[in-house]
Amino acid sequence: MKIQAMLALMGCTVLLSCQTMSKEECAVADWRVVGEQDGAAGYSPQDRFSRHTKACEKAGVAADQTLWYQGYQQGLPHYCTPLNGLSVGSRGQSYANVCPADLDPGFRNGYELGRSYNRKKREIRDVEARISRIDQEIRDDGNLIGQSKADKRAIERRIASNRWTIRDLERDIGRLQADLRRIEDEMDDFRYNQTPGG
Numbered sequence: 001m002k003i004q005a006m007l008a009l010m011g012c013t014v015l016l017s018c019q020t021m022s023k024e025e026c027a028v029a030d031w032r033v034v035g036e037q038d039g040a041a042g043y044s045p046q047d048r049f050s051r052h053t054k055a056c057e058k059a060g061v062a063a064d065q066t067l068w069y070q071g072y073q074q075g076l077p078h079y080c081t082p083l084n085g086l087s088v089g090s091r092g093q094s095y096a097n098v099c100p101a102d103l104d105p106g107f108r109n110g111y112e113l114g115r116s117y118n119r120k121k122r123e124i125r126d127v128e129a130r131i132s133r134i135d136q137e138i139r140d141d142g143n144l145i146g147q148s149k150a151d152k153r154a155i156e157r158r159i160a161s162n163r164w165t166i167r168d169l170e171r172d173i174g175r176l177q178a179d180l181r182r183i184e185d186e187m188d189d190f191r192y193n194q195t196p197g198g
Contacts, residue, residue: 019055020048026056026063035068039075042088044096077103082110083194086187089114092122113183113190120180124173131169134162 021029038048049072053063078084080099085107088095091114099107141155141162 020051021055023059023061026052026059026061029056029061029063031064031067032071032074035071035073036075037071038068039072039098040078041075042079042084042096042098044098045069045072047096076100080104080107081194082106083191085110085112086114086190090117090187092118110190110194113187117180117183117187120176120183124176124180127169127173127176131166131173134166134169138162 021034034052038045049063049065049068052068056063076098080103085095087110089111095107095111097104138159141159144155145152
């Protein structure tokens with residue numbers, strides 16, 4: 001019964017995440033403002049406006065594409081800054097290639113640097129998770145040694161091998177953390193160079 005309730009709740013969450021606006025919001029929408037907010041958030045224009053259209057059709061409201069697009073164009077410059085690119089990339093978010101040609105290079109410079117930071121953090125988490133799993137295997141094997149039927153020598157060899165593996169992985173983490181510190185320094189320099197007078 002609990003599983004069914006959880007699945008129902010998840011289904012509702014998925015449905016709500018697809019709907020961009022409520023009926024009430026559709027009825028009072030200032031489409032230029034909605035577009036500006038969408039542009040400032042970096043949404044893909046075709047996909048986002050299509051979702052608004054579907055959401056508001058249910059409320060019997062027609063979305064105004066002309067006003068929305070005008071607002072969207074006004075919002076994009078707020079999204080397409082180098083510092084926002086850095087922020088978007090470092091959070092691991094995707095980029096929908098929405099920035100105009102004059103703003104795209106600056107945004108991408110920040111975005112790629114942020115992505116390299118995000119990837120390095122993920123690599124470190126993955127290695128830490130692997131160490132944690134191997135630690136658990138060592139503990140489990142240690143419990144087996146106490147059982148009379150267990151092949152103690154084989155288990156001890158496996159424990160020793162796992163300990164060597166952990167030492168290797170800890171060295172890997174050290175290298176990854178050094179890489180991460182270098183990227184963080186690059187991010188600090190990037191931020192400094194983007195500030196007025198930097």
